[in-house]
Amino acid sequence: MTPLADTHVHLLAGLDDGPSSMDEAVAMCRMLVTEGARHATALAHQNEGYPENVADRLRYATTLLTAKLTEKQIPLAVYPTGEVMLSPTTFEDWQAGYLLTVGGHNQWMLVEMPHGMFLDVLPIVEQFRPHGIRLIIAHAERYQELLYDPALTEKWIAAGCMIQVTAGALANPWEAGMEKALHNWVTGGFVHVIGSDGHGLEWRRPVLAAGYERLVSWVGHAAAERIGSLWGVSVLQGLPVQVPSPKPPQRSWFSRLFG
Numbered sequence: 001m002t003p004l005a006d007t008h009v010h011l012l013a014g015l016d017d018g019p020s021s022m023d024e025a026v027a028m029c030r031m032l033v034t035e036g037a038r039h040a041t042a043l044a045h046q047n048e049g050y051p052e053n054v055a056d057r058l059r060y061a062t063t064l065l066t067a068k069l070t071e072k073q074i075p076l077a078v079y080p081t082g083e084v085m086l087s088p089t090t091f092e093d094w095q096a097g098y099l100l101t102v103g104g105h106n107q108w109m110l111v112e113m114p115h116g117m118f119l120d121v122l123p124i125v126e127q128f129r130p131h132g133i134r135l136i137i138a139h140a141e142r143y144q145e146l147l148y149d150p151a152l153t154e155k156w157i158a159a160g161c162m163i164q165v166t167a168g169a170l171a172n173p174w175e176a177g178m179e180k181a182l183h184n185w186v187t188g189g190f191v192h193v194i195g196s197d198g199h200g201l202e203w204r205r206p207v208l209a210a211g212y213e214r215l216v217s218w219v220g221h222a223a224a225e226r227i228g229s230l231w232g233v234s235v236l237q238g239l240p241v242q243v244p245s246p247k248p249p250q251r252s253w254f255s256r257l258f259g
Ligand SMILES: [Fe+2]
Pocket: 008, 010, 083, 197
């Protein structure tokens, strides 16, 4: 069985809009294991809505969760991570030690757009580049400006970004055109890691398996394993990851002949 990596799941009890208790967090971890995951972020929001969520707080909460998972013999490794909302001070906030990169390895920062906005990440990419930190665009399918613009996505990937897609969106796209756009992304090599974006047991549950199966049906086992497992585990553990450039878009026989 492929040990899946959930690179986006809120598991830190009481720290954000994720699980409200340790019991709920542990139940989410059990569910993730049944979904096929063996590695997951212990993640909480880092934005102005949660000013107390500084890096040390997330790290400490993760040690408590790890101890509980060991005690309950739940085979899920968890990695402290911030879901960083981009702001004009993202780089300075990281320098000050407030922001937590994925697993605390200072290799990847998981970032989301400010509410209702879509920013060009390239200036921030350049700020972090000298420090060896690259960005993962969290739940990238949410941003129509990206999902329906392969040239822009390609530009961000070329600049060193990884694209994260929510497993539930792969399994059940929620708007017309999204399935085709996601299919184009996945088959074109634009998608690097998946996450459940799980928040709890009552709503936004940590589902992964159906999205992974969708990847298998679109690109086969080997490519799906890279996205669902290999690259995700490497990111979580701070191992080197080289993702290939996206493939050029397929040209039809007509345009090859006459284009
Ligand atoms: Fe999230």
